[in-house]
Amino acid sequence: MQLSRPGFGCESVGIHVPELPEVEVTRRELLPKLLGRRIAEVSTTRKSYFFITPPARLRRELLGRTPTQLTRFGKYLLLELDDGARLLLHLGMTGQLFFSGDPSVRLLQALRGVTLAPERQETGFTPDAHTHLVLSFADAGQSLYFRDVRKFGKVELLAPQQSSPRLDKLGIDALLAKGSDLYAASRGRSVATKTLLLDQSVLAGVGNIYADEALFIAGVSPVRRANRLKPEACDAIVAATQRVMLRSIETGGSSISDYVRPDGERGSYQDERQVYSRTGQACVRCGSVIKRRVLGQRSTHYCPKCQAR
Template sequence: MPELPEVEVTRRGLLPHVVGRRIAEVVVRHRGLRWPVEPDLESQLAGRVIARIERRGKYLLLECVRPDGEAPGWLLIHLGMTGTLRVLPQAPPPGTHDHLDLVLAEPEGAGDALPGAATSLVLRFRDPRRFGAVLWSLLDESKLPTHPLLSKLGIEPFDPRFDGAWLYRLGRGRSAAIKTVLLAGDIVVGVGNIYASESLFAAGIRPTTPAGRLSLARCERLAEAVRDTLARAIERGGSTLRDFVGSDGSSGYFQLDCAVYDRAGHPCRVCGTTIRQIVQGQRSTFYCPSCQR
């Protein structure tokens, strides 16, 4: 399932190709995603220019503006469990799971803004399991955080405010296991299953430890481990376990660096103890019983 690193890798891959492009046409082949695609999405987007691409948690946020500056809006895209967003130099015949295309042309007067770029590109959303989403919102930027899908998200892990004190304060009184709390996303977003296991290993914390029992010092180690783990994952192009590829079709390689994730039965790379696997909240958790206390 694409998590924060995979979504950020996708965002960065789209930036040089998509920003500044005009949406010439919208082709929707299947509206039955996690939430139905709006029936008027085609007319809402046609003619708009993609001004920016931001990320909030696992959501890509494309600011789409009209040339006259009126009625800006945001296209919210969630990759779900198996979604990808690819930039294609032309529109090849769609496959069974290619649900939506944005046909992108250069805006008028932008011939020198994208030197060497193709005149027309296709931004294609593919999602075999259809748990992803493509939603349109006319909220302005100041009100976008109030969107129902964004309003309850926790702090971004690279936000300067996210540190050990933040984890310690918001974790007080929580009896749930720290890995479960990390996955919940209301304290900090983007720490998916792979990255929670790896962060807890790096911090030396057993994933079953109640969040409310962590000391400030251990929370400080964990916050640092979360940031470092996610940053390294982004540098490695994310993790490709099944379907994920970046906007250019490249696979991620962070899974090759994992210390514990999906290594049950193998020796710990640090101490040699056999890595164990348990299930927490219907998710597999991997840890070293010696390194993580």
């Protein structure tokens, strides 16, 4: 999704709804910055829909902990701590995770019209009302910020050995799946193929944008009933899903969910996007008009000719 920000000194700003690739790139970027650094200060906004674990408990129990690992399951991130507890993070739709000192932090400041005191301009970030969790580390005074305007994101602290229903019900990670996994899951399912792809208990990590792109590449109609899919179609869908996701990770273009390009250059995804949000435009393959319809409360974009079945 690309939003125009006329007030900013460049043409456009790429803002991505975080799906698997964005979460994975975020993980890779944050990993080396977080490991082995003790949490010296924790601040939060007040109790809200955003916090599965009450913020007061987060402030109390995260203090003094040291991250030992950062892993990803589907669109979830799991920050493992030195006492065996785990912090589960989900970016929802508008979640942004960033570390002080990142270029995007300063650009975010610019977007919001915030001017920092000179001594804070290099590494500082002033949390606003949408910055719900800040972990400040002992050395170098740097911090991890979790900002989320719409609060569809989630934070949950799991005690050592505590399981998470949210994680437990995830299906196989979309990057690790095989066509046979999708085929098996599609049996007995009369829902549209697009709906099945978005089901996190089937393939974890697929969101609306990549689902549309993958089905276009695979040449499968989004409305085709899942239980009518043949094994070959499932192979093609999974291969296409992985292709678009790996490509996105590889370019790192839109990378971190709030990634903002200083020169106004568009994120790579926008350039490679073939159907998503291209309603009414010509199909890049056959020239037909790209259609849009709503499936499972999600806008779905497809080429009626290339995806006839």
